[in-house]
Amino acid sequence: MSETRTDRDAKTGRGAHSAATLSFSFDGRRLIGRDGDTVAASLLANGVTVCRETPVSGAPRAPYCLMGVCFECLVVIDGVGNRQGCMVPLRDGMTIETQHGRRQPEETQG
Amino acid sequence: MKPLTDIDQLAEHYDLAIVGAGPAGLSAAARASELGLAVLLVDENPAPGGQIYRSITTTPVSDRAVLGADYWRGRDIVARLKRSAAAYAARCTVWSIAPDVESDASPFEIGLSLDGRARLISAGQVILATGAQERPFPIPGWTLPGVMTAGAAQIALKSSAIVPKGRTVIAGCGPLLYLLAGQLAAAGAEIVAVLDTTPRRNWRAALAALPDFLRSPYLAKGLKLMAKARRSLRFLGGVTSLAVEGSDRLSAIRFERGGASESLACDTLLLHQGVIPSVNLSNAAGCAHDFDPVQHCWVPQLDDWFASSVPGIAIAGDGAGIGGAESAALRGEVAALDTARRLGRITIPERDDQAAPIRAALGRTLRGRRFLDLLYKPAAQFLAPIVDDTIICRCEEVTAGQVRDAAKRLGVTGPNQMKAFLRCGMGPCQGRLCGPTVVELIAEARGTTPAEVGYYRLRPPVKPVTLAELASLPQSEAAVKAVVR
Numbered sequence: 001m002s003e004t005r006t007d008r009d010a011k012t013g014r015g016a017h018s019a020a021t022l023s024f025s026f027d028g029r030r031l032i033g034r035d036g037d038t039v040a041a042s043l044l045a046n047g048v049t050v051c052r053e054t055p056v057s058g059a060p061r062a063p064y065c066l067m068g069v070c071f072e073c074l075v076v077i078d079g080v081g082n083r084q085g086c087m088v089p090l091r092d093g094m095t096i097e098t099q100h101g102r103r104q105p106e107e108t109q110g
Numbered sequence: 111m112k113p114l115t116d117i118d119q120l121a122e123h124y125d126l127a128i129v130g131a132g133p134a135g136l137s138a139a140a141r142a143s144e145l146g147l148a149v150l151l152v153d154e155n156p157a158p159g160g161q162i163y164r165s166i167t168t169t170p171v172s173d174r175a176v177l178g179a180d181y182w183r184g185r186d187i188v189a190r191l192k193r194s195a196a197a198y199a200a201r202c203t204v205w206s207i208a209p210d211v212e213s214d215a216s217p218f219e220i221g222l223s224l225d226g227r228a229r230l231i232s233a234g235q236v237i238l239a240t241g242a243q244e245r246p247f248p249i250p251g252w253t254l255p256g257v258m259t260a261g262a263a264q265i266a267l268k269s270s271a272i273v274p275k276g277r278t279v280i281a282g283c284g285p286l287l288y289l290l291a292g293q294l295a296a297a298g299a300e301i302v303a304v305l306d307t308t309p310r311r312n313w314r315a316a317l318a319a320l321p322d323f324l325r326s327p328y329l330a331k332g333l334k335l336m337a338k339a340r341r342s343l344r345f346l347g348g349v350t351s352l353a354v355e356g357s358d359r360l361s362a363i364r365f366e367r368g369g370a371s372e373s374l375a376c377d378t379l380l381l382h383q384g385v386i387p388s389v390n391l392s393n394a395a396g397c398a399h400d401f402d403p404v405q406h407c408w409v410p411q412l413d414d415w416f417a418s419s420v421p422g423i424a425i426a427g428d429g430a431g432i433g434g435a436e437s438a439a440l441r442g443e444v445a446a447l448d449t450a451r452r453l454g455r456i457t458i459p460e461r462d463d464q465a466a467p468i469r470a471a472l473g474r475t476l477r478g479r480r481f482l483d484l485l486y487k488p489a490a491q492f493l494a495p496i497v498d499d500t501i502i503c504r505c506e507e508v509t510a511g512q513v514r515d516a517a518k519r520l521g522v523t524g525p526n527q528m529k530a531f532l533r534c535g536m537g538p539c540q541g542r543l544c545g546p547t548v549v550e551l552i553a554e555a556r557g558t559t560p561a562e563v564g565y566y567r568l569r570p571p572v573k574p575v576t577l578a579e580l581a582s583l584p585q586s587e588a589a590v591k592a593v594v595r
Contacts, residue, residue, distance in 0.1 A: 041270040049255045056507040062255035066262035069243045071538040
């Protein structure tokens with residue numbers, strides 16, 4: 001999906017529910033998300049087009065199924081890699097990063 | 111309903127464990143609980159509803175016309191569960207179902223995780239209500255950012271009230287295509303075209319099943335959806351080939367119809383060619399599956415009560431074969447009744463009495479399904495891609511050409527052998543997005559059928575589990591003895 005428009009007009013009625021906004025970071029950028037959205041949905045809503053690079057060829061990938069089946073939306077959340085962004089509810093203060101290919105041994109300290 | 115938010119709140123044992131809180135799981139849990147069974151309903155999503163009723167209790171979409179009356183019917187199903195005594199664990203993943211070797215009384219040991227912590231609990235009976243997934247739709251360039259499944263767009267709309275920005279193209283076939291196009295358009299998406307890949311010759315095969323369809327509840331609903339979508343959107347039928355253009359993201363969709371090739375610039379492409387049962391958990395639990403030639407997918411072997419080949423495991427809902435939301439709920443009830451009978455809670459005559467009206471309703475909801483299956487059977491070139499460079503295993507980046515070559519030149523006869531040669535099916539999705547395609551390609555290359563080729567032999571854990579989760583499991587005496595020398 002390209003940048004996803006949050007349709008706040010009468011069409012979807014979004015905005016009628018004043019869900020709390022959450023603050024999180026993606027690759028160091030501060031972003032705002034809606035409480036109740038998943039990590040993958042929040043990234044899409046913020047116009048993030050790529051969430052990982054494949055371990056095989058380094059090709060860019062983005063969420064594909066949004067229902068836990070395809071494992072394309074894998075991201076690093078609070079330092080833990082291979083998290084399915086579409087299955088993880090967004091939390092305030094989350095640090096989310098693009099997952100670059102394979103996990104390297106030096107990343108697993110801690 | 112007892113909501114469980116922490117893994118420690120789960121009991122050691124339940125009469126019945128149900129996996130999946132869509133219409134089948136919700137109805138099975140409610141019915142079994144009403145019959146007095148101690149029920150645990152587990153679902154990995156944050157809220158009940160499955161995919162069809164996703165976010166029914168939490169959706170930010172308040173204009174009821176956007177998602178339509180059928181969606182809002184999910185509220186009643188969830189309300190029934192809430193009135194029941196069933197325990198419900200959201201965001202809880204079942205990664206293993208195995209015979210419990212340490213106990214005669216509770217035949218199943220179930221491995222689950224919630225918030226990064228794992229547990230093993232036992233259950234007397236299991237109902238799998240894991241539903242369906244979209245049928246893979248491998249076309250050149252389908253891995254590029256900007257390409258998603260139609261279901262994904264529907265999920266984003268239901269759960270977050272977001273729609274794709276910019277020019278959106280929907281491509282594929284199946285009844286859901288019209289529903290989704292209508293919902294997205296109603297929500298304000300800019301749909302520049304719907305590319306219909308339904309093979310024209312399918313009409314001939316489907317005609318024999320038309321009389322039943324004419325008496326089916328699908329008909330009026332389907333015609334209304336189709337008419338509405340066709341009135342307001344640009345439909346292009348008879349599409350015979352699709353290829354995504356773009357270097358690091360989608361820029362256009364190239365398609366062929368009537369022998370002419372066209373390209374359409376777009377920002378989002380949504381692919382859909384029907385749904386198929388999600389078999390990973392049932393397969394890993396040892397249930398036997400057959401290839402259904404009409405629905406053209408693997409379905410578990412089930413009896414009249416949705417009992418699988420593994421005693422004590424039943425499979426209800428679309429995981430038992432695609433039937434739609436209404437049939438899923440009814441199947442869940444039928445499976446729950448037989449579960450209660452097997453646990454000695456009701457007698458066979460009581461079970462049969464209670465099941466009779468449900469079965470009658472089930473027959474009505476499934477009438478006409480065969481027509482839809484035959485009409486919307488995907489074309490061969492979208493099941494087994496012709497272009498060699500087409501990635502068919504998204505995780506391990508294996509192409510159609512590699513699979514064909516391994517089948518033809520190296521004599522690989524089945525999908526499990528193919529794993530050893532090419533690693534297809536060995537990535538994190540565990541074959542969910544390549545299995546059906548690998549089978550098609552082998553069958554085509556070797557001049558045989560998917561049924562003959564067979565499917566991946568899947569194993570637990572069916573969802574990734576961290577070592578930390580496994581290490582945190584309580585150690586039984588038997589487990590210690592197994593490894594200490």
